[in-house]
Amino acid sequence: MKLLKSWYGILILALPSLFAFATQTLTGTVNLILVGDLGFVVIAVVGVSNIIMYNVFAIFSGIGHSVNYLVAQNFGAKEMGKGMQRMYLALLVSVGVGVVIALAGWLASGAVLNLTGGSDNLVETGGGYLELRFYAMSFGIISFVFHGFFRGVGDTRTSMIVSIVANVLMVALTYGLTYGHWGLPDLGIIGAGYALLIGEAVQLAICLAVFWGPMHKRYQTRKLQKPDWRELKLISRESGKLGLQEFSMSVSMYIFTIFVLTLGEMATAANEVALSVMSFGFMPAFAFGSTATILVGQEIGQGRPRLAKMAGTNTAILGTIFLICLGTAELIWAVPIAKLYSDDPGVYELAAHLIQVSAYLQIFDGFYNFYAGGLRGIGDTTFLMRSSFVLSLFLFVPLTYLFVTVFDWGSIGAWLALYSFLVALGLAVMIRYYRTDFNEVRMKEAHG
Known part of the structure; x- marks a missing residue:
């Protein structure tokens, strides 16, 4: 009975996060399908731009991740005054970062796209679209801090609602602005870029309204806390480590994309x-990784290490069940799923094969996310940074080069390298989680 109650509590937190991430994923999928009629060069542009934006997001995503686990610990310890202090300092940092991202988009979009090694046609087609993606990301990185706070206090439902509203708007605008429906201008791929920019701006506006509106009564969100610059140092340090963790993975994915680009635009698509x-x-x-961070962090804040470790384990079990079900569906229906994106046989046949290869191997990516979420909850950010950095740059990148260029295994070789990396990383993080003595874990505090 206790186990069922625990699983129910996990699902109450995880399912809204699952729906939120599902909405984001579905938005990317539908948008890719919508622009797919513009040709495989446009599909390749969107794909390359996605990887570039993943890198930009990864560099600064540590701000939202650190707020997530720090606020979760403060919430569990009933120290929300300190939690709000940390939140406002993180917002200050994220606004500065947003300005830097927008400037980078304005000044260097074309140069960044050139660095991917894509064809002249790809660069010419995608320059303006990528610039708009940079502007959209400048809003998105600030919104991510708000989502980190919402989840930290266990309010995954609010995060879900905000995500759904913003992403539905993005899909609708992509349809309207890409092809000129509903009286909107026909802007092609540039219209898809504007759709994402407007959607991200609206999402940030909703986050601000919720944070300063309904949440004020419970958490005094409009009351500015006296800044403690030691806390700023803590947030910067933790954000840097978590950002480097994500960035090392995203850089390796960027290099992975460059190798795939050498195989041609059809393979890229x-x-x-x-x-x-x-x-x-x-x-x-x-979704389940985020839930692990919330539950483990809150239990640590309440001084219950045994329950904290158990919460991470139960979250991982439920998450793995979800991935097994999903992998089975992808294995069976890989071809019809791939045909939704493109009617080009060269594209959908290769894509379907890659999907089938990945169907069950993605469980190891799940292990990484579940147990990394648990380690974030206890503040073990140094290990996450080091393991991600070492395995990304010294395993994933060399294997991709070896399998694609030396062995000439094409796209299959690239994906075998990807999943060799994810298997190693997932196992490393899981072993670290179970070898950690949770009785020795303490809440993360700022020091001079």
Whole structure:
């Protein structure tokens, strides 16, 4: 009975996060399908831009991740005054970062796209679209801090609602602005970029309204706390470590994309389709990983290490069940799923093969996310940074080069390298989790 009660509590937190991530994933999928009629070069542009934006997000995502676990610990310890202090300092940092991202988009979008090594046609087609993606990310990185706070206090439902509203708007605007429906201008791929920019701006506005509106009564969100610059140092340090963790993985994915680009635009399009489909596997992985951070962090804040460790384990079990079910569906229906994106046989046949290869291997990506979420909850950010950095740059990148260039295994070789990396990383993080003595874990505090 206790186990069922625990699983119910996990699902109450995880399912809204799952729906939120599902909405984001579905938005990316539908948008890719919508622009797919513009040709495989446009599919490749969107795919390359997604990887670039993943890198930009990864560099600064540590701000939201650190707020998530720090606020979860403060919430569990009933120290929300300190939690609000940390939240406002993180917002200050994220606004500065947003300005830097917007400037980068304005000044260097074309140069960044050139660095991918894509064809002149790809660069010419995608320059303006990528610039708009940079502007959208400048809003998105600030919104991510708000989502980190919402989840930290266990309010995953609010995070879900905000995500659904923003992403439905993005899909509708992509349809309207890409092809000129509903009286909107026909802007092609540039219209898809504007759709994401407007959606991200609206999402940030909703986050602000919720944070300063309904949440004020419970958490005094409009009351500015006296800044403690030691806390700013803590947030910067933790954000840096978590950002480097994500960035090392995203850089390796960027290099992975460069290798795939050498195989031609059709292979790049098939790769993007497969990544889009497999992102449905990332969805429960992220959702249950985020839930592990919340539950473990809150239990640590309440001084209950045994329950904290058990919460992480139960979350991982439920998340794995979700991934097994999803992998089975992807294995059986890989071809019809791939055909939703493109009617080009060269694209959908290769994409379907990549999907089938990945169907059950994605469980190891789940292990990484579940147990990394638990380690974030106890503040073990140094290990996450080091393991991600070492395995990304010294295993994943060399294997991709070896399998794609030396052995000439094409797209299949690239994906075998990807999942060799994810298996190693997932196992490393899981072993670290169970070898950690939770009785020795303490809440993360700022020091001079």
